[in-house]
Amino acid sequence: MSARGWVRHRIGTFSLDVSWDVEPGSVTVLYGPSGAGKSLTLRAIAGLVHPDEGNIELDGAVVFDHEAGLWIPPHHRRVGLMPQEYGLFPHLTVAANIAYGVHNPDSQARATELTRTLDLQDLQNRRIWELSGGQRQRVALARALATQPRVLLLDEPFAALDSELRRAVRQEIRQVLTASRVPVILVTHDAEEALALADHVQIIDNGRIVAQGDPVTTLRQPAAPRIARLAGVENLLRMRVAGLQPEDGAMICETLDDSPLTLETPLAEAHEGDVVTIGIRSSDVILASSEPQGLSARNVFAGTVTTIEPRSPGHDVTVDCGGGLSLVSHVTRHAITQLGIREGAQMWAVVKASSCFLLSDE
Protein backbone atom coordinates (compact mmCIF):
# COMPACT_ATOMS: atom_id res chain seq x y z
CA MET A 1 0.00 0.00 0.00
CA SER A 2 1.63 3.21 -1.14
CA ALA A 3 0.47 6.62 -2.30
CA ARG A 4 2.00 8.43 -5.24
CA GLY A 5 1.06 11.04 -7.75
CA TRP A 6 1.46 14.55 -9.06
CA VAL A 7 -0.89 17.47 -9.62
CA ARG A 8 -0.83 20.86 -11.28
CA HIS A 9 -3.49 23.35 -10.41
CA ARG A 10 -4.00 27.08 -10.89
CA ILE A 11 -6.12 29.34 -8.70
CA GLY A 12 -5.91 32.93 -9.91
CA THR A 13 -2.23 33.82 -9.97
CA PHE A 14 -1.23 30.97 -7.66
CA SER A 15 -0.06 27.79 -9.28
CA LEU A 16 0.56 24.47 -7.60
CA ASP A 17 2.95 21.89 -9.05
CA VAL A 18 3.76 19.05 -6.67
CA SER A 19 4.42 15.32 -6.63
CA TRP A 20 4.75 12.72 -3.89
CA ASP A 21 5.55 9.07 -3.33
CA VAL A 22 4.91 7.71 0.14
CA GLU A 23 5.63 4.20 1.37
CA PRO A 24 3.22 2.43 3.74
CA GLY A 25 3.91 3.14 7.38
CA SER A 26 6.14 6.05 6.55
CA VAL A 27 5.53 9.74 7.11
CA THR A 28 6.19 12.33 4.43
CA VAL A 29 6.09 15.87 5.76
CA LEU A 30 5.09 18.74 3.48
CA TYR A 31 6.87 21.61 5.14
CA GLY A 32 6.53 25.26 4.18
CA PRO A 33 5.10 28.65 5.04
CA SER A 34 1.37 29.24 5.04
CA GLY A 35 -0.04 29.87 1.60
CA ALA A 36 2.57 27.57 0.03
CA GLY A 37 -0.05 25.13 -1.23
CA LYS A 38 0.30 22.42 1.41
CA SER A 39 -3.38 22.14 2.32
CA LEU A 40 -4.37 22.45 -1.31
CA THR A 41 -2.23 19.41 -2.08
CA LEU A 42 -4.02 17.40 0.60
CA ARG A 43 -7.40 18.53 -0.71
CA ALA A 44 -6.45 17.45 -4.21
CA ILE A 45 -5.45 13.99 -2.98
CA ALA A 46 -8.71 13.72 -1.00
CA GLY A 47 -10.73 14.73 -4.07
CA LEU A 48 -12.08 17.94 -2.55
CA VAL A 49 -10.35 19.90 -5.30
CA HIS A 50 -10.39 18.89 -8.94
CA PRO A 51 -6.87 19.69 -10.20
CA ASP A 52 -6.21 20.98 -13.70
CA GLU A 53 -3.77 18.17 -14.44
CA GLY A 54 -2.28 15.20 -12.70
CA ASN A 55 -2.37 11.59 -11.71
CA ILE A 56 -3.13 10.26 -8.25
CA GLU A 57 -2.61 6.65 -7.29
CA LEU A 58 -3.61 5.15 -3.94
CA ASP A 59 -2.63 1.59 -3.11
CA GLY A 60 -2.20 0.76 -6.79
CA ALA A 61 -5.60 2.19 -7.79
CA VAL A 62 -5.74 5.34 -9.90
CA VAL A 63 -8.26 7.79 -8.44
CA PHE A 64 -7.44 10.71 -10.70
CA ASP A 65 -6.01 10.71 -14.20
CA HIS A 66 -6.47 13.92 -16.10
CA GLU A 67 -5.54 12.45 -19.49
CA ALA A 68 -7.83 9.46 -19.14
CA GLY A 69 -10.60 11.74 -17.85
CA LEU A 70 -10.80 9.74 -14.63
CA TRP A 71 -11.90 11.41 -11.41
CA ILE A 72 -13.11 9.38 -8.45
CA PRO A 73 -15.19 11.48 -6.01
CA PRO A 74 -13.99 11.80 -2.39
CA HIS A 75 -16.44 9.30 -0.92
CA HIS A 76 -15.04 6.53 -3.12
CA ARG A 77 -11.35 7.31 -2.55
CA ARG A 78 -10.84 5.87 0.92
CA VAL A 79 -8.59 8.63 2.20
CA GLY A 80 -8.36 9.66 5.81
CA LEU A 81 -8.26 13.45 6.12
CA MET A 82 -7.68 15.15 9.44
CA PRO A 83 -8.08 18.92 9.10
CA GLN A 84 -6.49 21.53 11.31
CA GLU A 85 -9.40 21.99 13.69
CA TYR A 86 -10.17 18.27 13.38
CA GLY A 87 -13.65 18.71 11.84
CA LEU A 88 -15.39 16.55 14.43
CA PHE A 89 -19.18 16.30 14.16
CA PRO A 90 -20.64 18.30 17.05
CA HIS A 91 -24.02 16.58 16.98
CA LEU A 92 -22.54 13.13 17.53
CA THR A 93 -20.88 11.44 20.49
CA VAL A 94 -17.24 10.41 20.46
CA ALA A 95 -18.23 6.80 19.65
CA ALA A 96 -20.54 7.92 16.82
CA ASN A 97 -17.81 10.16 15.41
CA ILE A 98 -15.34 7.29 15.32
CA ALA A 99 -17.91 4.91 13.81
CA TYR A 100 -19.21 7.49 11.32
CA GLY A 101 -17.68 5.99 8.18
CA VAL A 102 -17.63 2.39 9.44
CA HIS A 103 -19.80 0.03 7.43
CA ASN A 104 -18.23 -3.40 7.60
CA PRO A 105 -17.25 -5.73 10.45
CA ASP A 106 -13.57 -5.30 9.60
CA SER A 107 -13.71 -1.52 10.07
CA GLN A 108 -15.85 -2.03 13.14
CA ALA A 109 -13.10 -4.13 14.69
CA ARG A 110 -10.56 -1.51 13.68
CA ALA A 111 -12.65 1.23 15.32
CA THR A 112 -12.83 -0.74 18.56
CA GLU A 113 -9.11 -1.38 18.48
CA LEU A 114 -8.32 2.30 17.83
CA THR A 115 -10.63 3.38 20.63
CA ARG A 116 -8.55 1.22 22.95
CA THR A 117 -5.12 2.19 21.53
CA LEU A 118 -5.90 5.88 21.70
CA ASP A 119 -7.34 5.53 25.18
CA LEU A 120 -10.83 6.76 24.31
CA GLN A 121 -12.99 4.07 25.99
CA ASP A 122 -14.04 6.30 28.86
CA LEU A 123 -14.94 9.16 26.55
CA GLN A 124 -17.22 7.26 24.17
CA ASN A 125 -20.46 8.90 25.28
CA ARG A 126 -19.02 12.39 25.55
CA ARG A 127 -19.91 15.20 23.20
CA ILE A 128 -17.17 16.91 21.25
CA TRP A 129 -17.37 20.20 23.14
CA GLU A 130 -16.69 18.33 26.38
CA LEU A 131 -13.26 17.21 25.16
CA SER A 132 -9.84 18.82 25.57
CA GLY A 133 -7.74 19.66 22.53
CA GLY A 134 -5.62 16.54 22.90
CA GLN A 135 -8.69 14.33 23.23
CA ARG A 136 -10.24 15.86 20.13
CA GLN A 137 -7.10 15.15 18.20
CA ARG A 138 -7.18 11.48 19.21
CA VAL A 139 -10.87 11.15 18.29
CA ALA A 140 -10.17 12.69 14.87
CA LEU A 141 -7.26 10.33 14.31
CA ALA A 142 -9.33 7.30 15.34
CA ARG A 143 -12.16 8.37 13.04
CA ALA A 144 -9.82 8.82 10.08
CA LEU A 145 -8.07 5.49 10.62
CA ALA A 146 -11.23 3.47 11.40
CA THR A 147 -12.32 3.50 7.75
CA GLN A 148 -9.01 1.82 6.86
CA PRO A 149 -7.88 4.54 4.49
CA ARG A 150 -5.36 4.00 1.70
CA VAL A 151 -3.59 7.21 2.68
CA LEU A 152 -3.75 9.37 5.79
CA LEU A 153 -3.64 13.14 5.27
CA LEU A 154 -2.89 15.23 8.35
CA ASP A 155 -3.22 19.01 8.02
CA GLU A 156 -1.29 20.77 10.81
CA PRO A 157 -2.33 18.05 13.28
CA PHE A 158 -0.74 19.76 16.27
CA ALA A 159 -1.57 23.39 15.53
CA ALA A 160 -4.60 23.43 17.82
CA LEU A 161 -2.61 22.18 20.82
CA ASP A 162 -0.43 24.25 23.12
CA SER A 163 3.29 23.78 22.73
CA GLU A 164 3.88 21.68 25.85
CA LEU A 165 1.16 19.20 24.89
CA ARG A 166 2.39 19.18 21.32
CA ARG A 167 5.74 17.73 22.27
CA ALA A 168 4.13 15.25 24.64
CA VAL A 169 1.66 13.74 22.17
CA ARG A 170 3.95 13.72 19.15
CA GLN A 171 5.74 10.51 20.03
CA GLU A 172 2.47 8.79 20.83
CA ILE A 173 0.90 9.82 17.53
CA ARG A 174 3.98 8.78 15.64
CA GLN A 175 3.74 5.27 17.08
CA VAL A 176 0.09 4.97 16.05
CA LEU A 177 0.96 6.16 12.55
CA THR A 178 3.84 3.72 12.14
CA ALA A 179 1.80 0.83 13.52
CA SER A 180 -1.11 1.56 11.15
CA ARG A 181 1.02 0.74 8.07
CA VAL A 182 -0.73 3.51 6.15
CA PRO A 183 1.19 6.00 4.05
CA VAL A 184 0.98 9.33 5.84
CA ILE A 185 1.29 12.82 4.39
CA LEU A 186 1.57 15.45 7.10
CA VAL A 187 1.46 19.17 6.52
CA THR A 188 3.21 21.58 8.88
CA HIS A 189 4.88 24.95 8.96
CA ASP A 190 6.79 23.96 12.09
CA ALA A 191 10.32 22.68 11.52
CA GLU A 192 10.43 21.03 14.93
CA GLU A 193 7.40 18.95 14.01
CA ALA A 194 8.90 18.08 10.65
CA LEU A 195 12.10 16.91 12.30
CA ALA A 196 10.28 14.93 14.98
CA LEU A 197 7.84 13.12 12.71
CA ALA A 198 9.17 12.87 9.17
CA ASP A 199 10.78 9.97 7.43
CA HIS A 200 10.95 12.15 4.38
CA VAL A 201 10.59 15.92 4.06
CA GLN A 202 9.43 17.93 1.08
CA ILE A 203 9.87 21.66 1.42
CA ILE A 204 7.15 23.46 -0.47
CA ASP A 205 7.17 27.15 -1.23
CA ASN A 206 4.84 29.12 -3.46
CA GLY A 207 3.34 25.96 -4.93
CA ARG A 208 6.65 24.27 -5.79
CA ILE A 209 8.70 21.62 -4.06
CA VAL A 210 12.04 23.37 -3.58
CA ALA A 211 13.88 20.59 -1.70
CA GLN A 212 13.30 17.09 -0.45
CA GLY A 213 15.10 14.29 1.30
CA ASP A 214 15.79 13.06 4.79
CA PRO A 215 14.63 15.50 7.46
CA VAL A 216 17.95 16.55 9.01
CA THR A 217 19.83 17.18 5.77
CA THR A 218 16.89 18.84 4.07
CA LEU A 219 15.96 21.18 6.91
CA ARG A 220 19.60 21.88 7.82
CA GLN A 221 20.34 23.16 4.37
CA PRO A 222 17.13 24.82 3.37
CA ALA A 223 16.91 25.66 -0.27
CA ALA A 224 15.62 29.18 0.04
CA PRO A 225 16.47 31.94 2.52
CA ARG A 226 12.75 32.38 3.22
CA ILE A 227 12.56 28.77 4.39
CA ALA A 228 15.80 29.06 6.34
CA ARG A 229 14.28 31.80 8.43
CA LEU A 230 11.31 29.58 9.17
CA ALA A 231 13.28 26.50 10.03
CA GLY A 232 14.35 27.67 13.47
CA VAL A 233 15.76 24.44 14.86
CA GLU A 234 19.46 25.31 14.86
CA ASN A 235 20.61 22.77 17.43
CA LEU A 236 20.65 19.20 16.18
CA LEU A 237 22.83 17.17 18.53
CA ARG A 238 24.03 13.59 18.00
CA MET A 239 23.96 12.01 21.47
CA ARG A 240 24.04 8.62 23.14
CA VAL A 241 21.25 7.58 25.51
CA ALA A 242 23.01 7.10 28.85
CA GLY A 243 20.05 6.35 31.08
CA LEU A 244 16.27 6.22 31.25
CA GLN A 245 14.29 7.57 34.21
CA PRO A 246 10.71 6.55 33.49
CA GLU A 247 9.56 7.56 36.97
CA ASP A 248 10.56 11.17 36.24
CA GLY A 249 9.59 11.01 32.58
CA ALA A 250 13.19 11.90 31.82
CA MET A 251 16.06 10.57 29.76
CA ILE A 252 19.77 11.28 30.17
CA CYS A 253 21.82 11.71 27.00
CA GLU A 254 25.53 12.33 26.62
CA THR A 255 27.67 13.77 23.88
CA LEU A 256 29.76 11.41 21.76
CA ASP A 257 33.00 12.82 23.24
CA ASP A 258 35.76 11.22 25.31
CA SER A 259 34.80 13.47 28.22
CA PRO A 260 31.05 13.69 27.52
CA LEU A 261 28.58 16.28 28.80
CA THR A 262 25.09 15.10 29.79
CA LEU A 263 21.77 16.54 28.80
CA GLU A 264 18.44 15.75 30.40
CA THR A 265 15.56 15.36 27.93
CA PRO A 266 11.97 14.13 28.13
CA LEU A 267 11.57 10.34 28.09
CA ALA A 268 11.22 8.95 24.56
CA GLU A 269 11.06 5.61 22.80
CA ALA A 270 14.77 4.74 23.02
CA HIS A 271 17.12 2.29 24.66
CA GLU A 272 20.27 2.83 26.64
CA GLY A 273 23.23 3.02 24.29
CA ASP A 274 21.16 4.19 21.29
CA VAL A 275 22.62 7.07 19.36
CA VAL A 276 19.89 9.63 18.74
CA THR A 277 19.51 13.14 17.40
CA ILE A 278 18.17 15.74 19.81
CA GLY A 279 16.68 18.97 18.49
CA ILE A 280 16.60 22.27 20.40
CA ARG A 281 15.32 25.54 18.98
CA SER A 282 17.83 28.35 19.27
CA SER A 283 15.08 30.50 20.80
CA ASP A 284 14.78 27.89 23.60
CA VAL A 285 18.42 28.31 24.65
CA ILE A 286 18.85 31.01 27.33
CA LEU A 287 22.19 32.75 27.94
CA ALA A 288 23.43 34.06 31.30
CA SER A 289 26.51 36.17 31.93
CA SER A 290 27.13 34.67 35.41
CA GLU A 291 26.52 31.19 36.73
CA PRO A 292 22.77 30.92 37.33
CA GLN A 293 21.65 29.86 40.82
CA GLY A 294 18.41 28.28 42.02
CA LEU A 295 17.13 27.48 38.56
CA SER A 296 14.46 24.91 37.71
CA ALA A 297 15.95 24.26 34.27
CA ARG A 298 17.74 20.93 34.21
CA ASN A 299 20.55 21.73 31.83
CA VAL A 300 23.15 24.43 32.55
CA PHE A 301 26.44 24.50 30.63
CA ALA A 302 29.38 26.89 30.95
CA GLY A 303 31.01 27.81 27.68
CA THR A 304 32.75 30.34 25.50
CA VAL A 305 31.13 32.42 22.76
CA THR A 306 32.64 31.45 19.42
CA THR A 307 30.51 33.32 16.88
CA ILE A 308 27.81 36.00 16.79
CA GLU A 309 25.81 36.19 13.58
CA PRO A 310 22.95 38.60 12.94
CA ARG A 311 19.68 36.87 12.07
CA SER A 312 16.56 38.97 12.11
CA PRO A 313 15.02 39.76 14.59
CA GLY A 314 18.20 39.28 16.70
CA HIS A 315 21.49 37.41 16.70
CA ASP A 316 22.54 33.75 16.70
CA VAL A 317 25.17 33.29 19.39
CA THR A 318 27.17 30.05 19.31
CA VAL A 319 28.54 28.88 22.66
CA ASP A 320 31.16 26.11 22.77
CA CYS A 321 30.58 24.22 26.02
CA GLY A 322 33.40 21.71 25.51
CA GLY A 323 32.83 17.97 25.60
CA GLY A 324 31.66 18.04 22.01
CA LEU A 325 28.69 20.27 22.81
CA SER A 326 28.08 23.51 21.01
CA LEU A 327 24.78 25.37 21.38
CA VAL A 328 23.24 28.13 19.28
CA SER A 329 21.09 30.66 21.10
CA HIS A 330 18.91 33.26 19.48
CA VAL A 331 19.02 36.52 21.47
CA THR A 332 17.93 40.10 20.89
CA ARG A 333 20.30 42.96 20.12
CA HIS A 334 19.45 44.32 23.57
CA ALA A 335 20.67 41.15 25.25
CA ILE A 336 23.97 41.34 23.35
CA THR A 337 24.78 44.75 24.85
CA GLN A 338 23.31 44.16 28.30
CA LEU A 339 25.07 40.84 28.90
CA GLY A 340 28.25 42.00 27.19
CA ILE A 341 28.15 39.12 24.73
CA ARG A 342 31.23 39.13 22.46
CA GLU A 343 33.42 36.51 20.93
CA GLY A 344 35.54 34.79 23.57
CA ALA A 345 33.26 35.83 26.44
CA GLN A 346 32.39 33.31 29.18
CA MET A 347 28.64 32.47 29.15
CA TRP A 348 26.25 29.99 30.65
CA ALA A 349 23.72 28.29 28.36
CA VAL A 350 20.46 27.14 29.98
CA VAL A 351 18.07 24.63 28.41
CA LYS A 352 14.85 23.28 29.91
CA ALA A 353 14.56 19.52 29.55
CA SER A 354 11.14 19.96 27.92
CA SER A 355 12.69 22.11 25.16
CA CYS A 356 14.69 19.10 23.93
CA PHE A 357 13.00 16.75 21.53
CA LEU A 358 13.99 13.50 19.90
CA LEU A 359 14.17 13.39 16.11
CA SER A 360 12.53 10.57 14.23
CA ASP A 361 15.69 9.25 12.56
CA GLU A 362 16.72 6.74 15.21
Added chain:
Amino acid sequence: MNRRTFPLGLPPGGIITLVYIAFIALPLIALFIRAISSYSLWDSLTSDITLTALRLSLITSLISMIIVVGAGIPIARYLSRRSGPFSRVIDVLIDVPLVLPPVVAGLAMLMAFGRMGILGDALDTAGIRLPFTTAAVILAQIFVSAPFFIRAAKLGFQAVPRELEEISQTLGISPWRTFWRIAVPLAWPSIVGGLALSWARAISEFGATIMFAGNLSGRTQTMPLAILSAMESDVGAALALAVILVAASLIVLFVLALAATRAAVPAGRLE
Protein backbone atom coordinates in the same frame (compact mmCIF):
# COMPACT_ATOMS: atom_id res chain seq x y z
CA MET B 1 -23.10 56.76 45.43
CA ASN B 2 -26.79 56.45 46.15
CA ARG B 3 -28.74 53.86 44.24
CA ARG B 4 -31.29 55.58 42.13
CA THR B 5 -34.80 54.63 43.09
CA PHE B 6 -37.37 54.08 40.37
CA PRO B 7 -41.15 54.00 40.69
CA LEU B 8 -42.17 50.31 41.04
CA GLY B 9 -38.44 49.58 41.42
CA LEU B 10 -38.06 49.50 37.66
CA PRO B 11 -35.96 51.62 35.32
CA PRO B 12 -37.78 53.40 32.46
CA GLY B 13 -37.09 50.54 30.03
CA GLY B 14 -38.68 48.09 32.43
CA ILE B 15 -41.82 50.18 32.76
CA ILE B 16 -42.20 50.50 29.01
CA THR B 17 -41.76 46.73 28.75
CA LEU B 18 -44.54 46.21 31.28
CA VAL B 19 -46.87 48.54 29.39
CA TYR B 20 -46.04 46.74 26.17
CA ILE B 21 -46.76 43.31 27.67
CA ALA B 22 -50.10 44.60 28.96
CA PHE B 23 -50.87 45.96 25.51
CA ILE B 24 -50.29 42.50 23.99
CA ALA B 25 -51.86 40.44 26.76
CA LEU B 26 -54.96 42.50 27.44
CA PRO B 27 -56.75 41.89 24.13
CA LEU B 28 -55.98 38.16 24.34
CA ILE B 29 -57.28 37.98 27.90
CA ALA B 30 -60.36 39.96 26.92
CA LEU B 31 -60.94 37.57 24.04
CA PHE B 32 -60.92 34.55 26.35
CA ILE B 33 -63.04 36.23 29.04
CA ARG B 34 -65.67 37.28 26.56
CA ALA B 35 -65.64 33.88 24.85
CA ILE B 36 -66.08 32.02 28.14
CA SER B 37 -68.84 34.33 29.37
CA SER B 38 -70.68 33.91 26.09
CA TYR B 39 -73.73 31.69 26.87
CA SER B 40 -73.55 29.93 23.52
CA LEU B 41 -69.85 29.10 23.56
CA TRP B 42 -70.21 25.33 23.50
CA ASP B 43 -72.79 25.43 20.70
CA SER B 44 -70.55 27.71 18.72
CA LEU B 45 -67.51 25.54 19.31
CA THR B 46 -69.24 22.47 17.95
CA SER B 47 -71.24 24.14 15.22
CA ASP B 48 -70.88 22.94 11.62
CA ILE B 49 -69.41 26.22 10.46
CA THR B 50 -66.68 26.11 13.11
CA LEU B 51 -65.73 22.48 12.57
CA THR B 52 -65.78 22.81 8.80
CA ALA B 53 -63.58 25.91 8.91
CA LEU B 54 -61.22 24.33 11.43
CA ARG B 55 -60.84 21.18 9.33
CA LEU B 56 -60.21 23.21 6.19
CA SER B 57 -57.63 25.40 7.94
CA LEU B 58 -55.72 22.42 9.33
CA ILE B 59 -55.78 20.44 6.08
CA THR B 60 -54.82 23.33 3.82
CA SER B 61 -52.06 24.57 6.12
CA LEU B 62 -50.71 21.02 6.47
CA ILE B 63 -50.56 20.59 2.69
CA SER B 64 -49.01 24.06 2.36
CA MET B 65 -46.32 23.17 4.89
CA ILE B 66 -45.51 19.88 3.16
CA ILE B 67 -44.98 21.79 -0.09
CA VAL B 68 -43.12 24.67 1.59
CA VAL B 69 -40.71 22.30 3.35
CA GLY B 70 -40.34 19.96 0.37
CA ALA B 71 -39.46 22.78 -1.99
CA GLY B 72 -37.98 25.13 0.62
CA ILE B 73 -35.19 22.82 1.79
CA PRO B 74 -33.61 22.42 -1.65
CA ILE B 75 -34.10 26.14 -2.32
CA ALA B 76 -32.58 27.13 1.02
CA ARG B 77 -29.68 24.74 0.51
CA TYR B 78 -29.05 26.11 -2.97
CA LEU B 79 -29.14 29.73 -1.81
CA SER B 80 -26.93 28.98 1.21
CA ARG B 81 -24.15 27.91 -1.14
CA ARG B 82 -24.32 30.89 -3.48
CA SER B 83 -22.83 34.33 -3.18
CA GLY B 84 -22.47 37.31 -5.46
CA PRO B 85 -24.79 39.94 -6.90
CA PHE B 86 -27.07 37.44 -8.64
CA SER B 87 -27.89 35.60 -5.42
CA ARG B 88 -28.37 38.92 -3.62
CA VAL B 89 -31.12 39.69 -6.14
CA ILE B 90 -32.69 36.25 -5.63
CA ASP B 91 -32.60 36.81 -1.86
CA VAL B 92 -34.56 40.04 -2.25
CA LEU B 93 -37.07 38.45 -4.63
CA ILE B 94 -37.67 35.59 -2.22
CA ASP B 95 -38.47 38.12 0.50
CA VAL B 96 -40.94 40.13 -1.60
CA PRO B 97 -44.07 38.35 -0.24
CA LEU B 98 -43.01 39.38 3.27
CA VAL B 99 -43.47 43.06 2.51
CA LEU B 100 -46.32 42.74 0.02
CA PRO B 101 -49.75 43.50 1.56
CA PRO B 102 -51.62 40.15 1.47
CA VAL B 103 -54.59 41.68 -0.32
CA VAL B 104 -52.26 42.83 -3.07
CA ALA B 105 -50.73 39.37 -3.18
CA GLY B 106 -54.19 37.86 -3.67
CA LEU B 107 -55.03 40.33 -6.40
CA ALA B 108 -51.72 39.62 -8.10
CA MET B 109 -52.36 35.88 -8.00
CA LEU B 110 -55.78 36.47 -9.48
CA MET B 111 -54.16 38.46 -12.30
CA ALA B 112 -51.78 35.58 -12.97
CA PHE B 113 -53.88 32.46 -12.42
CA GLY B 114 -57.44 33.82 -12.60
CA ARG B 115 -59.70 33.31 -15.62
CA MET B 116 -58.79 36.81 -16.85
CA GLY B 117 -55.19 36.31 -15.75
CA ILE B 118 -52.22 35.97 -18.03
CA LEU B 119 -52.10 32.22 -17.52
CA GLY B 120 -55.91 31.97 -17.49
CA ASP B 121 -56.31 30.70 -21.06
CA ALA B 122 -53.51 28.18 -20.72
CA LEU B 123 -54.93 26.83 -17.45
CA ASP B 124 -58.41 26.78 -18.96
CA THR B 125 -57.22 24.73 -21.93
CA ALA B 126 -55.57 22.32 -19.52
CA GLY B 127 -58.88 22.04 -17.69
CA ILE B 128 -57.52 23.63 -14.51
CA ARG B 129 -59.55 26.22 -12.66
CA LEU B 130 -57.82 27.72 -9.67
CA PRO B 131 -59.66 30.77 -8.29
CA PHE B 132 -62.26 30.08 -5.61
CA THR B 133 -61.08 26.51 -5.02
CA THR B 134 -59.35 24.84 -2.08
CA ALA B 135 -56.21 24.69 -4.24
CA ALA B 136 -56.28 28.49 -4.38
CA VAL B 137 -56.34 28.62 -0.57
CA ILE B 138 -53.21 26.46 -0.50
CA LEU B 139 -51.47 28.54 -3.18
CA ALA B 140 -52.25 31.74 -1.26
CA GLN B 141 -50.85 30.22 1.94
CA ILE B 142 -47.67 29.06 0.19
CA PHE B 143 -47.22 32.45 -1.44
CA VAL B 144 -47.23 34.36 1.84
CA SER B 145 -45.62 31.82 4.17
CA ALA B 146 -42.78 30.21 2.20
CA PRO B 147 -40.29 33.12 2.64
CA PHE B 148 -40.32 32.63 6.42
CA PHE B 149 -39.24 29.04 6.03
CA ILE B 150 -36.71 29.59 3.24
CA ARG B 151 -35.06 32.46 5.10
CA ALA B 152 -34.63 30.53 8.34
CA ALA B 153 -33.51 27.29 6.68
CA LYS B 154 -31.02 29.17 4.52
CA LEU B 155 -29.42 30.75 7.57
CA GLY B 156 -29.36 27.33 9.21
CA PHE B 157 -27.55 25.72 6.28
CA GLN B 158 -25.13 28.64 6.03
CA ALA B 159 -24.07 28.04 9.63
CA VAL B 160 -23.06 24.44 8.90
CA PRO B 161 -19.27 24.44 8.39
CA ARG B 162 -18.55 23.22 4.90
CA GLU B 163 -15.53 21.37 6.21
CA LEU B 164 -17.75 18.95 8.14
CA GLU B 165 -19.50 17.89 4.96
CA GLU B 166 -16.17 17.46 3.20
CA ILE B 167 -14.86 15.28 6.02
CA SER B 168 -18.02 13.20 5.87
CA GLN B 169 -17.35 12.52 2.19
CA THR B 170 -13.74 11.53 2.79
CA LEU B 171 -15.13 9.02 5.30
CA GLY B 172 -16.96 7.32 2.44
CA ILE B 173 -20.39 8.95 2.76
CA SER B 174 -21.96 10.23 -0.47
CA PRO B 175 -22.92 13.92 -0.79
CA TRP B 176 -26.62 13.02 -0.64
CA ARG B 177 -26.27 11.01 2.56
CA THR B 178 -23.88 13.63 3.95
CA PHE B 179 -26.64 16.20 3.52
CA TRP B 180 -29.03 14.14 5.65
CA ARG B 181 -26.46 13.06 8.24
CA ILE B 182 -24.61 16.36 8.71
CA ALA B 183 -26.33 19.42 7.20
CA VAL B 184 -29.93 18.66 8.20
CA PRO B 185 -29.22 17.68 11.84
CA LEU B 186 -27.00 20.72 12.34
CA ALA B 187 -29.49 23.10 10.70
CA TRP B 188 -32.40 21.40 12.50
CA PRO B 189 -33.28 24.21 14.98
CA SER B 190 -33.42 26.72 12.12
CA ILE B 191 -35.52 24.40 9.98
CA VAL B 192 -38.06 23.81 12.75
CA GLY B 193 -38.07 27.49 13.77
CA GLY B 194 -38.71 28.49 10.17
CA LEU B 195 -41.48 25.91 9.92
CA ALA B 196 -43.17 27.32 13.03
CA LEU B 197 -43.11 30.89 11.68
CA SER B 198 -44.23 29.75 8.28
CA TRP B 199 -47.09 27.67 9.64
CA ALA B 200 -48.27 30.50 11.89
CA ARG B 201 -48.35 32.78 8.86
CA ALA B 202 -50.21 30.22 6.74
CA ILE B 203 -52.94 29.43 9.28
CA SER B 204 -53.62 33.12 9.90
CA GLU B 205 -53.64 33.97 6.20
CA PHE B 206 -56.62 36.15 5.30
CA GLY B 207 -56.13 38.87 2.68
CA ALA B 208 -54.67 36.86 -0.17
CA THR B 209 -57.12 34.03 0.45
CA ILE B 210 -60.24 36.20 0.30
CA MET B 211 -59.05 37.86 -2.91
CA PHE B 212 -57.89 34.76 -4.71
CA ALA B 213 -59.97 31.97 -3.17
CA GLY B 214 -63.03 33.75 -1.90
CA ASN B 215 -65.05 32.85 1.19
CA LEU B 216 -67.00 29.68 0.37
CA SER B 217 -67.92 27.55 3.36
CA GLY B 218 -66.41 24.07 3.14
CA ARG B 219 -64.18 24.95 0.18
CA THR B 220 -62.29 28.14 0.84
CA GLN B 221 -63.59 29.43 4.16
CA THR B 222 -60.67 28.96 6.55
CA MET B 223 -60.78 30.00 10.20
CA PRO B 224 -59.83 33.68 9.72
CA LEU B 225 -62.46 34.03 6.98
CA ALA B 226 -65.05 32.26 9.11
CA ILE B 227 -64.36 34.72 11.93
CA LEU B 228 -65.09 37.65 9.61
CA SER B 229 -68.30 36.03 8.38
CA ALA B 230 -69.45 35.19 11.91
CA MET B 231 -68.83 38.77 13.10
CA GLU B 232 -71.62 39.93 10.77
CA SER B 233 -74.26 37.87 12.56
CA ASP B 234 -73.02 36.39 15.83
CA VAL B 235 -70.16 37.81 17.91
CA GLY B 236 -70.28 34.71 20.13
CA ALA B 237 -69.51 32.46 17.18
CA ALA B 238 -66.67 34.73 16.13
CA LEU B 239 -65.23 34.57 19.65
CA ALA B 240 -65.45 30.77 19.67
CA LEU B 241 -63.66 30.55 16.33
CA ALA B 242 -60.98 32.95 17.54
CA VAL B 243 -60.38 30.97 20.73
CA ILE B 244 -60.02 27.74 18.75
CA LEU B 245 -57.61 29.35 16.29
CA VAL B 246 -55.44 30.69 19.13
CA ALA B 247 -55.49 27.33 20.91
CA ALA B 248 -54.65 25.37 17.76
CA SER B 249 -51.80 27.78 16.97
CA LEU B 250 -50.38 27.52 20.48
CA ILE B 251 -50.48 23.71 20.35
CA VAL B 252 -48.63 23.56 17.03
CA LEU B 253 -46.05 26.13 18.13
CA PHE B 254 -45.51 24.20 21.36
CA VAL B 255 -44.96 20.94 19.50
CA LEU B 256 -42.53 22.63 17.11
CA ALA B 257 -40.68 24.26 20.00
CA LEU B 258 -40.27 20.82 21.55
CA ALA B 259 -38.93 19.50 18.25
CA ALA B 260 -36.45 22.37 18.07
CA THR B 261 -35.06 21.65 21.53
CA ARG B 262 -34.21 18.20 20.27
CA ALA B 263 -31.37 20.00 18.55
CA ALA B 264 -28.27 17.91 18.96
CA VAL B 265 -25.92 20.83 19.39
CA PRO B 266 -26.45 23.57 21.98
CA ALA B 267 -26.38 27.13 20.71
CA GLY B 268 -22.88 28.45 20.21
CA ARG B 269 -21.30 25.00 19.92
CA LEU B 270 -21.34 25.01 16.16
CA GLU B 271 -18.01 26.57 15.34
